[in-house]
Amino acid sequence: MDNFIAARSQMALSLGFHIIFSCIGMVMPFFMAVAHFLYLRTGSINYRNVTRAWSKGVAIFFATGAVSGTVLSFELGLLWPEFMKHAGPIFGMPFSLEGTAFFIEAIAMGFYLYGWDKFNPWFHWFTGVMVGITGVVSGILVVAANSWMNCPAGFQYVNGQFIHIDPVKAMFNRAWFSQSLHMTLAAFTATGFAVAGIHAWLLYRKKNVLFHRTAFKIAALFGVIASILQPVSGDISAKFVAKTQPAKLAAMEAHFKTCAYSPLLIGGIPDVKHQKVNYGIEIPGMLSWLVSGKFDTKVTGLDQIPKDQQPPVAITHYSFQIMVAAAGLLGTIGLIYLIALTVKRKWLKRSWLLLLFAAATPIGFLAVEAGWTVTEVGRQPWIIHGVMRTADAVTPMPGIQYSFYLFTMVYVSLAITVIFLLKRQINMVGLVYDVNNKNGDL
């Protein structure tokens, strides 16, 4: 394996792993806080049980997310030292703030996990809410750093030198808002559906019905609301990408030829060699309309991007298709659930609704991974868009493939262990948390 490819693979693996844990780590505390709030208001032991069960999941995911995040802060240098040498001082501002947010999160986590029955109940609840808030703030800050790579700002690049550095401007680069909004909603959607899906499956199997019904309702509501808002944020993002990174948009859409009335492509297999797409469905004029609101807008195609500045088209296109399809599916399930909640209450009792949610368990995270691939692969060959190439940033140390294999082994075994642990947590629900069980809470 080529050193450069190995470095990119290791980075992709590390981020792809971390993103799941950080999403869950930042969103699940909110579910937990809602259940906890309901417990404090109603005194129902069932809410308390859901809260406690979730808090253990949060602890496991937070710990794994914290270490994989620590690893990333070093990996940026281990794999891309040339990039960090120049970019560190420019885009480091959100990282230094994130350090604080993350620290507060860890402190709040300590209070929350170990503070049961030791503090004023509302103070204890508040620390749980803080875990969620600081988690989301951390997420937004990290995405702001990433958006700088897509939309560099806060410096001038003159003769290979980075001068007039303004870290605050770099943090509030033009992409930070659209990207952070999109990622935050994605995290809520993915985690909401994943958690709701697991509880839906157990409900369908009629296990500890009271417990799982409560848990399902809370998680589903979060996921559903986020999934319905997500298309709006997707639209903002697409319009923005069209303006600032035409090459990425062209690759997402496998849009080879610049033209007015550009069609929106659904599916299809891009054939880069012959500059065309096979087996795709085209909706005429739709792409132009989506990026600008007008059908006759010219949308830049790959033909206007120099060959050595084009991202890999196939991966970007497929990932984008997967993301949109997955998000569309979740949005639809979300709408169905909303209809069930408001108009067709009898649907709520139907097992197909539960099965639908159960089947959707991994789909949100599929969308998250695909979306992340779109933004990262779609930026290639640049590590700092238009300024520094990824290939020029890579470490001179040879043999990165071995470190990539090692990390693959570590992350695969960690993933297996976490799944194993979750399964055991779930198996214990009947014993520990079912209110019908006389043993009650541990």
Next chain:
Amino acid sequence: MLYIVIAFLWLAILFYLVLGGADFGAGILEIFTPATNKEDLRRTAYIAIGPIWEANHMWIIIAVVIVFVGFPEIYSMISISLHIPVLIMLLGIIARGTAFTFRNYDAINDKMQAVYTRIYIYSSFITPFFIGIIAATAVSGRIDPKAQGFLQAYIFDWLDWYPVSVGLFTVFLCAFLAAIFLIGEVSHKPSRQAYVQKARLMNLGLIIFMLLSFRAARADNIPMFKWVFGSTLSIVAVVISFVAWIFTWYQIANNNVRLTRLWAGIMILTLLIAITYGHFPDVVLLKGGMSLSLLSGQAPEATINALGSALLTGGLFIIPSLFYLIYSFGQKNKSISVHKS
């Protein structure tokens, strides 16, 4: 503002070494604990460390962010030349952080516990060992950016007696801190005695590897002796550290928890001043006399100012809440042990 940033960097490393170190130490101590007492050690450590352990490990994130934002050349130099030890340290951090949590949160208590525990123990040893190696190599003057050949460029600069002795010194430092800390966490007399015994053993290891580090430094022409005894300030630090060390043991004999910890803290603090002050502001010394300094290779002023303000603001939030966390759980745990006795 630059000095504020440097102060935060130094404090973050210090806190990581003391708080995170005590945390690693609890794992290391398990190596030296007979199987029959392991459960007791585990429970004590869990109650004492549990609430703050995640926070303890945040200091390294603060430190690394300060380095890559404020001192990018140092960050990229260490990332390249010390890639392998940093990588091993990271594997240690991953293994330890997850094993500690898995062990405490696994819903079923079965033979998987032994697996988590083994990983936890080994990684508690490996992580500080490699932190010591990285720190020692950085100042050893053996890093050669122009080195040819894989072994010369990426292995031999750190795989040597001096870094290894400092690595082991760091391991015993962590274990010593943990033992001192845990003495105060038990009220039961025989188990208290067992921790005192462990602290003695770890203290012995600490002295042995400190002497070995000096010996190895001399063999490699590293002016460690001059750094530690070369200026008035560092000599004063050494003397205070020595006095604090004696008082630590005096207070252990006296059974005074608070003063034991205070003196041990002062001892480590001044020891670290003595070790780092001598070569300040140079933190990476390269082959051929070149060096990377905190005072000349830093990021542009705008970045340092922004970083400094971010750290000051962050500190306003972090320090009080961290203090309250440690304080309140200290109180609660005390009341629990009073209840039990």
